[in-house]
Structure formats: structure tokens, C-alpha cells
Amino acid sequence: MKAMAQRTWKAGERLELVELPTPEPRKGEVRVGVQAIGVNPVDWKMRSYGPLRLAARLLGPKPPVVVGVDFAGVVDAVGPGVVGFSPGDRVVGGTDFSRGQRGSYADTVVVREDQLWPVPDSVDIAVAAALPVSGVTARMAVVDLGRIRRERPGDRRVLVLGASGAVGQLALQIAKLEGAFVAGVCSAKNADLVVGLGADAVLDYGRGDALVQARAHAPFHLVIDCVGSYSGAGCRALLSSRGRHIMVAGDDPAAVAQMLVAPSRSRGILGRPTGRRLEPLVAAVADRSLQVAIARTLPLTAAEEAHRLSRSGRMTGKLILLP
Template sequence: MSAHTMRAIRLHEHGGPEALRHEEVPVPRPGQGEVLVRVHAVGVNPPDWYLRDGMSNLPPETRPTFTLPVIPGTDLSGVVEAVAADVDGFSVGDEVFGLLRFPGFDGSTYAEYVAAPASDLALKPAGIDHLHAAGAPMAGLTAWQFLIDLGHDHPSPFQTARHRPVPLHSGVTVLVNGAAGGVGHLALQLAKEKDARVIAVASGAHESFLRELGADEFIDYTKERPEDLVRDVDLVLDTVGGPHSRRLLRTLKRGGSHFPVFFGEFDEKENTELGVTVTGTQVRSNGAQLAELGRLLDAGTVRVAIDSTFALADARAAHERAARGHIRGKIVLTAA
């Protein structure tokens, strides 16, 4: 391998984890507004396997366009190797992390080098390593934009109304469904940082983990249904979403809000009768918000849990791990 090539994972066709190929490809060159990052670690996220299988689970009108072959991935943590002439704020040698070009599918982070938009990056918190930093961007920004600050005016492809986070404070109760996952465990911590009361829903194996993160109440969904136990919640953040998300509407008080992270199936008439609001958004890259999250990570106020790590060459095994489910925190690839 020469100084002008690198190792990367590419998709030449859609399929299962076996479609991920470890190959030698050219090192990208940073364009206007970009920096070249030597990748140390890569966060694995659901859009990575949506891309791999052809995004068959997304409505056709919401599927972004892309061409094969493609390098998957959106999350990274690494070191700046080169900076375009028009970029201010980053220098060679800076440690950075980011969510690249999302909601597009051309982040290309499953690689040893990435040309990254500077606006999508933030300085990596000094208090955490590349492994944990790589697990933060997509999951952390999803939790941030749903719960704290949307930070953009782009319409969601899943609804016409603009998403509006619910102000969190000590008088607010939040139910987090799927609380042990990437988005869920960070959302729980952000809600606790705002002094909200949090009810965590996950399988029983994750109870001690979630209580350590600050959960005030825990429900094991394998034994009990939260909609049978809980009433008068101010906010539901359903990180699972999907067709069964509406069952959690019954946990809300009148005037409450339901935020499905993955679009669900809801009935406007039912929402009106219950007096609740259902709204969501699509996470977008945002270096400034990531810098805010980075300060919480640096202080230890919020921490990223690592489910498992795999070498870049073993991306297939990482996707196989994801397919087994019951993930605690984040799956991360190591590229350095």
C-alpha cells in the first residue's frame, strides 16, 4: 500500500454483512471547507446497515440517492492531517470527532482517511479517548436535537410540523424506551443533566447499567408493558419507534409529547382525543452542537458506553453483532 492509498470498507452491491468488502482505495483529498482526518475510530450506526441492505425499511420518498461502490459510515474520531486553505478553526494535529454529511449517505468514515466538512467537526474532548468519542456523534446529536435544541430549520421527511423539544427540568418526567441503546443511554443522561425524572425501559440485563446512569425507575419490557404501568408522563422518547410506538401514548398526560426516533404509525384522531403531540425530526450534522456535547463528555457529566469493538477489517462482524440486537451503548470500529 502506497502513501496515496488506504484501506476502507466498500459496498459494491446491497446485501447482508458479507457485502462489506475490505479494500485498498485512494486517499481522498480535502476540498473547499474540508479537512483530511486520519481516522482512529468509527461509530457504527443503524443508517450503516440501512445503506448496506438498500434502505428497504425506509419509505421510497425518503431514501437518499447514492451510487455504488460506496464507503459506509458517518461517525468518526481522529486526527487532522491536512486543512483546506479556506478552513479556519482547525489545524494539523488537532484531535476531532464528528457526524459527517448526514442525513446523506456519503460520510465515508469506514476508512483510514476521510475528507470531512469542517462544519461537521468539533475538537475531541481531551478527557475521553478516540474509541468513546467515535461513539458519540450520531447518537449524541440525535438525543440532543430531539431533547435539547433542534438547531436547524430543515423540515423532516416524516412530518410537516417542525419538531420542538420539550423544556426539561425537575418537574418533568421522561420515559425513554430502548434506554440501553446508543441514543437511549445518552438521552437518559442528557435528561438527568437537566434534572428531569427518567423512567428507563429496556430488558432486565441492563437494569444496573441504566440505574448507574441515573434512571429513577426501570421497567423490564420482557416482563411488563410500560403502557400498563405508567401514567401522566410528560414526554416519551421512543428510540425504538416503528409500528408499535403508538402504544406508549397511553403513558402520557394530557398535553404530553411523544417523540419517536424512528418514524411510527400514528392516528391524528387518537392523538387529539388523548390531547398529546407526536413529533420527530431527522438528525443532522452539526459541529457546534457536538462541541456543546463534547463539554459534557469532557466533564464526565455524560459518558458513552461501548458495547463492543472491532477492527475496521472486521466490519462484517460488527454488523453481525448489531443484527443480534440488545446492544448496550455503541459498537465501534478501530481504524488506527
């Protein structure tokens, strides 16, 4: 199999195309021929810093280091005991370093059955590949930790910081689907995009402190920070008495420390994709209630270029790599 990998864990080393032995799926495992890979900021962050780099170094396979989590493709082999998938099935999923698996920047991945969900024929495989980390994180932030659910009575006011980014766009739409009033923070150039996704109010961070502007719409039941540079205390000051502040972003040492010692109203999140977590996202894309923006599609061999674009912090949709 082919993969884009670093030969070692050394920070700054380039990704290069490597040939690796094609793994056979063991008990409970499924081998997938990858057709599209979603790029996430964690893919480039873990090459040089961050808590997931440490976890992957401790728990992941030995180098070469294949980064990446998101993938979609077609099952090409199943191990003993697999009951839910057969060769030929279209699937989406996320690799998991903590299970000793290589990343998804490859033409082949092997994962356990519970890491996959079927993709209906009506859903484009590149759109499916855009969902795992961004979609699961957005849904966990809004529905699971944020407790914004249509059937739940009470306050449903949500503030999304970074509403034009991959996670922010999905969080905004999921909150709208759950019946919330949503204010989105973005720059002026992305205001139309954020309105188009259903935001009830748009706050331009270029016009002054967005958290001060947000006071006009407070109190919020949920403030989701998808940027990482907003003050935790400032976010909590906007909350209703039972409100929550969810920290999606933030991986410099100060932000990690804030996550570890955060008051109970603030929660860090790890959007680890599983089949069950992907199920409602795939369904929402299939019934067209959730839109996924793809900013650019590049060949897998252009992974360095994709990381350069993602690092810019200016994307308004997903970058997709094609093996």
C-alpha cells in the first residue's frame, strides 16, 4: 500500500510517498480501500506539537508516521468475526492511534468495525470523508456536551466562535436543526456564508471584541469556541445559569492548561469518530439537512500543500485528499 508519511517523528520532516506492506485485517477488523481523505488541523499539528502528538508517539505504531484520521472508501476485506460490513460496501470512518493504527493518508486503512459507518450511494464519497473529525466534534459539542436538543425544553441560544471554519459551519447547522437561536462570529468576508448556513445573528470580529458584541444576544445556553484564542472567562460571562462553554480549539500550553483546570461550566472536547457518532451525520447529509463545504480537492501526494493551506487558518471548508 501507498501512504504519505514522515520517516521519523522529527518535527519539520516532510511527508513523502512511502510503500508499506498491505496489512491483513485481523479479528473484528475491516480493510478499506480509501477513496477520499478529510484534512484536519490536528493532522499538521501532531507533526510538531500538541497533546495528540504525545499520545500518538506513545500509543501509535512505529514510524514511518502516517498522519490523518478521516477517510471514506470501499471495504476490500474483512477479518474473522466482522458481521456488519462486506467487501464492496461504501464506508466512512476515522483511524485511531490509541488502537495502534496508522493514520488515513494512505490508499488503504485497517480499522475495527465500530469505527465505520455505511455511506449511502446518494452521498458523495468526498463529502463523507469531510465528516469524521469535524462533524463528530460539532455534534458532540452541540448535542452531547452542549445539551441542545429539539425535544429538551428550555433555553436554546448558541454562540459559535469561528462559525466559518469546518467545525463551526457544522456546529451552527446542527444547532439550527435542534431548534436553537444561533449567533455566529466570523470576519466580514465570511458573513454571507454564515448567514447562508442559517445564523440568526452574525458578529464580525473585525469590528471589535466579539465577546462584547455578543452581549447583545446573551445569555447563551452554549458558547462553542472553535478558534481557541477567545478568553474562557469572557465566554463564561455570556452564559445563562445552566449554560456551558465548550472548548473545541486550543492546543497551545496555556489553552491546554485552561482545559485541564477549567471551571465546571467549561468543557474540553475530543471529537473521536466512531460509527455510532457518524450515523446521524451521514443521515443528515443524505437527507440534505446538513451542508458540507469542500474548499479544495488535492491529490494525496500534495498533502504538504494541503497542510500549508490548513495552517493559514483562513479556510472556509474542508480540504480533501484523493489517493
